Each structure stands twice: as structure tokens, then as C-alpha cells.
Amino acid sequence: MGREPGNPTMTGKTLEHTPAARRAGPKGQPPKAPASRPTPPAALYPVAPVANSPGGAQQRRKRQVARTMRRFEAAVARLPKPTLRRQNAPATGEATRIWPVRTLLALALLLALAVAAGYLHNDPRWFVYRETVQINGLTYLDAEEIYAASGVDSWHILWLRASVIRERLRALPFVEEAHVDIGFPNEVRLDIVEAEPVALWVTNDQTFWLMPDGSALPMTDKRYDQLPPLIDPQGDARVVGRTGRMALDPLVLGAAWSLWARMPEISQLRFNQDYGLNFHLPGTLTWVYWGDGANIDSKFAHLEAVQRLIADGETRPQVIDLRFERPYVH
Template sequence: MSVNSTSTLNRAEQLRQRRAQKTASRASAARKSAPLKSPVGTKTGPSFFSRGYQASTSVPLRKIPPMRVRRQYYYPLGSSGAEIRLPAIPLVKPGTRLISAILLVLCAMVLYTLAFSDQFEVQSFQVTGLQRLSYADVEAVLRLEGSQIIEFDPGHAREALRAAFPELASIDIQVGIPAEVTLQVTERQPVFMWDKGDQVYWLDAEGVILPPRGDAEGLIRIESNITPPLTFIDLPAKSGAENSSSDSPTALWGQQVDALLLKAINDLVFRLSPESNLVYNSIYGLGWQDPRGWEVYIGKNLENFEQKLTVYESIVEYFEKMGIHPQELVSIEFINAPFYK
């Protein structure tokens, strides 16, 4: 029994010695492979060093931002050389978001002021160039008084005035701040009066049909049983240049009379005597009232105007020679086939 126990103890001691040698060799190998690091900035402590351990990881030092030195301002006190130190005013550097927010607020304030402030409310406006129209007529269309200047649209106002008043040849609108509106207009001057019997139209020198407003003296009267014939461009849906008597009078305002008809009317005005009134018939066309007591018609085709007048002069000489006195009319619409009633 003693021999076996002694041999068992010897073997146990040998195992412990071998384990201790292996542990010591591993520790020495680890110390040789890992270089020693400074304990400053490493996660070490007394317990690690006291037990023979060394830190294997390190924690980087926290970067301390540089201290901003506040600028100072030194103010000299006379010639003694003494100075007083004053803190400088800090510079504010706003970001883009702050600048955008400030601009947005300012724009909102400006828009609110323009939309609701009494300072930008139009109390009245100036109109120059009116003759037959009045300030009240223009205001009834624009409705400008009491509105904000930001709501006023000059282009829309110009179109509204042209639609309501075809006698306006030109319209110039100027807008000023805070609430100034100035209109300068030019009215067309009527020259002819087209008398249909139940309706009267005015025509200017360019043949534009105008509504009769106010008083106009010295107009050349044209008696007719139809409304003024218009150009083919203005009435593309109609087969001819005539209008039916049922057309609305206001629908013709601003339209233009046929150019050939207007030229023939102007020629007749300079050729006829002042007491000869012009006429226009839906069947016989353009003509005039002869002082001898009958009507003369040159027709609707006014291309051979000069020849027709020459033929009529010859017919009048024939009437005087033969003692013929027409009771109703003389038609020279067709040069080769004139007739009288």
C-alpha cells in the first residue's frame, strides 16, 4: 500500500509541475510577442498589474476642440498710453434655412399689406380723352373703386373696355404705387349716320360701326331699309355682305362696313350737292336722292363707279331733251341696261 501511494503522489506532483511549466512558458511567450504599452490612455488599473496582466486594448484620447479666443478691442485713453479692453461684438452667421424663413415671413407680410391695407385701395382713377363717354360709364365696366391695386389687371381691363365701347380707338392704362390708375383713351369720331328707320348706327371714317351716344353734329345721313353691309371677313358664315334686319344692333357695334361700299360713299359725298342725301336699298344697292325728285342707284357692284356716273350724266341729258321725268328711281347698276321707273 505504501509503495502504490508513493508512486501515485509522485505522478500527481509531476503533472502539476508539467502544467506549471506549460503555463509559465505560455506567459513568457505572450510577453515576448506583445510589446509593452504605456499605461497612459490605456484601460489598466492596479488590479491588472498586481495580478501580472497587461491590457490588450487601448481607448483613443478624446479630441478637445480648440478654444475660441474671443476677440478683444483695445481703446486708447489719451496720450498716456493707457488702454481699456472692450469685448468685440460677436459676428452672427445665420444659416440658409434661417435666411429662407426670414424672407418667407417678409414676403407674407408684403402680400398681406398689398391685399388688405387701405393704403393700396383704389379710391378713384383718372381718365383723359373722353368726349361722349363719361367717367361713370368707364367705372361701370371696370368696377375699380374700392378694389385693391394688386387685384387690378390692365390687360383684362383693356379687353373689357374694348368690348363695351367699340368707339374707343386706343386705350392706354398706367398703374402706379400705392393705388394710382390712369387711363388715356381716344374716341372714334362719327362721320356718317346710317338710318334704318327703327335703328340708327354711326360710322367713322374707317367704316367702324359705333353706337349712337350723346350728340354729334354734321353727320352725313344714309337712309336704308337694312343694316350696314359688312365685309365678308367679319361675317364668314353668310353668303353675302348683307345682314338681315333681325340682327341685334349691339352685335354690329365694332364691326366694319364693306370697304368698297365705304369708298363709294366717300366718292359720292365729294361729287354730290349738299342737299342730296345718300340711300341704300336691299335690292338696288347704293344711291342718292336726286334734287329733281327721284332716287338714283348705282347697284351693289361698285367696281365701275366712274363709268356709272358718266352714264348717268348722259341719261339726265336725255331726260331733259325728251322731257322725261322719272317718278321713282333710275338704276344704272348695269351700264348696258339702265332703266327708270
């Protein structure tokens, strides 16, 4: 069927079924406006901001910061986590049990040491006094002087050294040897070997025992009466000894010992300030002025020469003066 120009028709459809007809209401009424579709949520369909708008740049920066933070958090999460537990260390519960036990043991040990030190330091039973010191071997020495010289009075037993005490005692002029034993809690034993006198020093005031170094000790008995005497009425050969006691000049004693050794028949050896050592020549009426202990060998040589002259009857001197380099005989 032909279509008239200017009057379009629809095949298989009437005018009422066209969209325009559907929008039109009943005849004589204006057509209805098409119903608006509901707007989808913005979250489901985000609309990109305009490229050059300020809001678009801000959104890009936020996304960049978010990406950077996510990368940083991921990198940190991959790092190994630090731990304070040592390798091969016991479990936490076991370490908690072990350390308090060790600490308590150390504290108990320190406390015991402190108590022991206080006991040793303050208990009077550990201090040395005269009644806890035993002194043996004395015959003429005074025990109180030996005790004072030992230097042990009121000392704690732990501070004493036997070798030091022994050296103090051996330094005494009248002690030949000393043995020291220290025992707990406060016992000290001193075994003394007294020095033997070598001569007698006879003065107007007193007679002394003479030790090899010239130290003099007042004679207390007659046990050494057989020793050779040095008669010094005024005590002119007196000097101050190393212990502060009176002593005989060691040079004088040395010369006297030489005379006694070479001429044991000398009955009396005397000393005075004017002539020094002097003696009566045995078997004659001659008196010898020996002087001091200098030039002993030459003095003996001169004396032997004079003795030969006397024996040959060539001279009968009254005095032989050997104090000078050239002897004087008259």
C-alpha cells in the first residue's frame, strides 16, 4: 500500500503506540513529562574532576600520599622484628626462676663475709696481749724488753708476720737468733737464743758484758767471769750504741781482741783517755802504750823487735810507746 506524502504511517503500529503518543495523555490533555530516572550513588560512579581544577590536583596528591604510605607500611612489615631474648637462653619463666636464686646466693655470700669480717675485727680474742705471748730461752735478758721489742702488743693476729717479728728481735744486740710461731686465735711464741758475751768491761761504777759489736749489758751473775777483762776505770771508751744504750767503742774492742788473740798471756788490758789501750808486757817490767786500733800489724812488728832486744839483754825499757809511726822506747 502506498504512503501519502507528508502523512507518515507506522507499519504494524498505531499512532497511539508511539513514544510521543504514550507521553501524551488522553485526548484534549497535554502530554506528561517523561519520568526522571533515579541518579545512581556517587560512590558507584565517581566522576573524575576536571583536569585543570584545583580539586583535581588535591585528589591526585592524596592518592600519591596514600600509595606512598601503603608501600612504606608494606616494607616495614617485611623487616625482622627485634627481640631481647638471647640465643639459646632459657625460656622466660625459667630465667625468672634462675636469676633471683643467683642474686640471693650472692647477697647471702656478701652478708656472710661482712659478718665474718666484723667478727674478726672486733672480737678481742683475736688481738695479741702480753698474757697470750710465750717467751722462751731467756737467761739474762728481760722478757718485758723482748716483748716490747717484738712489736706485737695489741695487734690483730691476722696482721702479724713471723718474718717481720723475727727480724726485729734479731736486730737486738743481745739476741743471736729468734724463732717466731703464730697461732690462732691470738697466740705468739718467741724462742730466743741469747748472744754470748765476748769480754768484760770493768768500770768504777759497774761491770758489763760486752757483745761482739761493743754493746754492753750490765752483768747479772758470775757465769761469764772467765772472760778477759778490759779495765776502764773512768769509762773513757764509752760511746752511745745503736740502741741508745751505753756501749764500748767498737775500734777499741777490736784492738783488744787482736791483743788477746796474739798475746793471750796478757793478764790485764787497760784503757784510758791519755794512752788508749795499755798493758804490762808479760815476763818483764815494761809497760806498753798501744793507743787505739790503728796500724795493728806495724805495732805488732815493732813490739816483737823490742821483745827480741829484751830477750838478748840489749835493753831494759820501762815504757814502749807504739802510738806513733816511730815507736818510742825508754
